[in-house]
Amino acid sequence: KAGVTQTPRYLIKTRGQQVTLSCSPISGHRSVSWYQQTPGQGLQFLFEYFSETQRNKGNFPGRFSGRQFSNSRSEMNVSTLELGDSALYLCASSFRLAGGPHNEQFFGPGTRLTVL
Amino acid sequence: GQQVMQIPQYQHVQEGEDFTTYCNSSTTLSNIQWYKQRPGGHPVFLIQLVKSGEVKKQKRLTFQFGEAKKNSSLHITATQTTDVGTYFCAGPGGVTDSWGKLQFGAGTQVVVTP
Numbered sequence: 001k002a003g004v005t006q007t008p009r010y011l012i013k014t015r016g017q018q019v020t021l022s023c024s025p026i027s028g029h030r031s032v033s034w035y036q037q038t039p040g041q042g043l044q045f046l047f048e049y050f051s052e053t054q055r056n057k058g059n060f061p062g063r064f065s066g067r068q069f070s071n072s073r074s075e076m077n078v079s080t081l082e083l084g085d086s087a088l089y090l091c092a093s094s095f096r097l098a099g100g101p102h103n104e105q106f107f108g109p110g111t112r113l114t115v116l
Numbered sequence: 117g118q119q120v121m122q123i124p125q126y127q128h129v130q131e132g133e134d135f136t137t138y139c140n141s142s143t144t145l146s147n148i149q150w151y152k153q154r155p156g157g158h159p160v161f162l163i164q165l166v167k168s169g170e171v172k173k174q175k176r177l178t179f180q181f182g183e184a185k186k187n188s189s190l191h192i193t194a195t196q197t198t199d200v201g202t203y204f205c206a207g208p209g210g211v212t213d214s215w216g217k218l219q220f221g222a223g224t225q226v227v228v229t230p
């Protein structure tokens with residue numbers, strides 16, 4: 001099976017702009033989670049989508065949003081970019097039954113976002 | 117809220133030596149997962165522990181879940197240069213229907229000296 005893919009891999013934006021990141025999960029995986037990784041804060045959960053619905057949300061401002069499509073692909077959007085949004089954004093997919101637990105999360109290579 | 121703490125933050129190891137990294141939670145965990153992230157890479161799942169007192173081995177790696185399910189450890193024997201990377205523990209981020217939300221520890225960055 002192909003792994004989790006994320007596009008673009010690298011992105012440079014300026015403050016105030018907005019950005020959209022894309023994630024394609026492993027075939028058959030319906031749960032997609034997004035994480036932000038920075039040297040200072042480590043890995044922080046952004047949100048999880050399952051069956052096109054946001055199931056969980058982390059402690060991030062409303063500038064961070066996401067969605068999931070019927071084919072389980074997911075996008076996240078960050079509006080009004082700030083310097084502190086510079087980070088590696090990781091997407092992870094997992095197999096998850098409705099209402100049930102799932103096993104490991106499979107991470108994509110990430111999108112490295114730099115805000116100038 | 118739940119916090120997952122991991123120590124040490126850095127671990128310098130001579131090749132061939134053993135080391136252990138520890139993970140502690142402020143609350144009881146239903147399960148704990150371990151991931152490894154190589155430099156420049158992304159986290160890769162290593163193992164999940166579910167039962168109290170559970171011990172699992174993967175070649176030179178031994179994972180343990182505490183009896184109270186509030187702590188876990190990863191012990192690596194005879195460290196090799198391929199063990200370089202950051203090891204993260206992660207617990208469920210909430211109580212119900214939170215399986216897609218992982219609370220990661222800060223990680224232990226392992227450097228191996230030949």
